[in-house]
Amino acid sequence: MTATTAVSSGKARWPVPTGLGIAASCAFAFVVAPLIVVAGAALNAEAMFFPPRQLTLRWMMAALTEGSFVNGALISFVVAVVAAAFSTLFALPVALQLRKAPPAVARILTLSFMGPLLVPSIIFALALYSVMIYAFGVTNLSILMIGHVIITMPYPVRTITAVTEHLDPALEDAAGSVGASPWRTFVSVTLPLIKPGVIAGFLFAFITSWNDFSISVFLTPRELQPLPIKIYEYLLYQYRPIIAAVSTWSVIGSAIIVLIIDRLVGLNVFTGRRS
Amino acid sequence: MFVPFVFVILFFFVPMAWLVATSMSTHEVGSPPVFTGTLEHYARFWTDPFYLETALWTTVKLSVVSTVLALIIGYVLAYYIAELPAHRRGLLTSMVVVSLSVNIVIRIFGLNVLLMSGGAVDSALTFLGMPKVRIMYTELGVLIGLVQIAIPYVVLPLIGVLAAVDPALKEAAESVGANKYKTFWAVTFPLSLPGVVAGTLIAFTLNAAAFAIPSLMGGGRVKMMGMMAYVQATVQGNFPFAAAVGISLTLLSIVITAIYLFVINRTFRTARKAA
Structure with a gap:
């Protein structure tokens, strides 16, 4: 999600999104998706799902002490x-x-x-x-x-x-x-x-x-x-x-x-x- | 000068020669390979329809198709980034670079969470009323992984060449009546060929030898040659056969690369002559 907004906010100059802009946004989302998903899964309280259902920093802290x-x-x-x-x-x-x-x-x-x-x-x-x-x-x-x-x-x-x-x-x-x-x-x-x-x-x-x-x-x-x-x-x-x-x-x-x-x-x- | 040279000979060329020798040795369980100059392991790999179909054909097919797809998706993204004003290229470029510099295992992990059954893609497809597709542990899943991992390698050299294309050339083409598509195919694309070649070569070499992706996304069902060499050596302990598969893969990848460069060179030259 963050990926798409990052791209579209970058082209505020053009009021109508171009075909290229949309295609590029999809490509960019595909490139960064795994990283965002991993972060999302890490903040998830229960099982490994994306998008997360309940946010917690528990796992992030636990990783640092293991x-x-x-x-x-x-x-x-x-x-x-x-x-x-x-x-x-x-x-x-x-x-x-x-x-x-x-x-x-x-x-x-x-x-x-x-x-x-x-x-x-x-x-x-x-x-x-x-x-x-x-x-x-x-x-x-x-x-x-x-x-x-x-x-x-x-x-x-x-x-x-x-x-x-x-x-x-x-x-x-x-x-x-x-x-x-x-x-x-x-x-x-x-x-x-x-x-x-x-x-x-x-x-x-x-x-x-x-x-x-x-x-x-x-x-x-x-x-x-x-x-x-x-x-x-x-x-x-x-x-x-x-x-x-x-x-x-x-x-x-x-x-x-x-x-x-x-x-x-x-x-x-x-x-x-x-x- | 002397030290690095000896280092490369000792730790690169000697091991590679050793691997060639191993591939021509006899294999007996429990005893080290004995060099006899035999070609039985090559014969076994190159004549058995099982290996040709499952390993060789899967490897060639997946690595070629994934390189083409990565080129198309990567080109769109690189073109978009290169068209942005210079001060706005930074954020998108750095995200692509970050994606490149995150370990492959972590990126595969993210993809798996996204693609697994009950995951985001699965739920979205169900929500849209699409039929259920199995992605994980299929060739499709491995293909998606190969494309995702390869895109940054294609995008980065392309941003360089595309941003260097002189806008005056495009304007010149348009001033003599060429439309956007014609300008792209006659001006921009030929000028970006060095970037296309650089990116696709890296992507193809990486994907032909892919190991982590088929291993984590193929669930042992999608057999690629790099993974087979690993399993043969470490699990089966059959070093000669593993070596024969490895040398075959290396030669295959070099031959396909050479054909590709030859074709590119020839088409490019005839195109230049025609123009």
Whole structure:
């Protein structure tokens, strides 16, 4: 409901709703419906229904005090931060080399680092899982993080490559000619210039990891389940209001992350527009 | 440079090669797969009508249809958002981004609450006097899920390209007598093709390998290949067959993508020549 009013209030300039406006409102309602329904179900006193019949904050509070969910959220967050940090760190030298490398080498590098985008992530997860089970007999949190680094790396490689294309090599040469070491040149000249690409890449990697399901479902160790896996296992058997409440907190978390991205680099990183 | 390269080789290419080797190994319950170069698992999958009909055909059909539907619905929404004045695009765009950044499991949960029998959609249909339709745990339910999850991936790149279309071009077309539809198909749509291709490629690759959606919305009745590979590996413990299904799925998805790009390229080029 909120969705439709948000759209129609946006076009107060046109007194008569256009066909496009109506169709777009329906499409928008479809996009946001699951999120609103989850929140509605979380505020419901009795069973899992939407629209809710009797409102309560009981489940929302209960979700915050149930240790296993809080742990799950923490694990998801830590995995996403570590994976995004490593994939951005790895992507930096790759993107910088891509700029200087001869075309043939650049093509091989691009293919190597973009390869994970071509393979469905569930199949890569199966591959990594079978190797690790064969080698170690178990899976653990660092293996899960390794999986996340692989699937998130294409994003920082791409965003950093996009900014290095506009980088003037003369600036780095100038720093070198006045005696700056390569490291010094990198820190005080190159890095500040490519900072937007680095931040955008990190955030993309973070969201991809935070959002991941298929890698985690294979590589999650039993005792350290990230939040999505925990929710998934509940959903396989029963729907409880507390799961809706946990999900609602997670939606709020995602909304805050999007807000931060909007403030830091703008939402244009998602629509691919360079401003 | 060296470290990331070794990392990708070690944790992406080695596991993938390992998966290929596993798919050509013998399977015996209770003992690890032994590589013999056999193609029996591929033969089993690609000749058994049961697998071809239930898994392969369901996967291809659902992923193609869901991508087309997501493109149509997503295009309408993106077109509407792009037509808004720049300062008013923010709210709708950020809601689409939030939806994208909420974990897939949570979005499926919301859809399930909405679509389950006795849920909002069910009640609305009954209220309108429509015949009762079973949505949950059917192909229709899985299709709705695939479309819903894919839409944000289609909308976001499209907003970028559509907002970048120079209004002067549209005015030019209209000034020589083209009506709105003609202008759209002759000017706007061809210019938005890069966004169409980018969005549909992500949507198709994701949906072809869908796992969470058929698992939570199909109730085990709708069999898609990604899910089958998972069940074969973790439940049946048949890694060679799971690997063969996984490699088949990867190749299938790459081939369909290649055909799609080829067709788009050719039609686009002939269209440009004609114009």
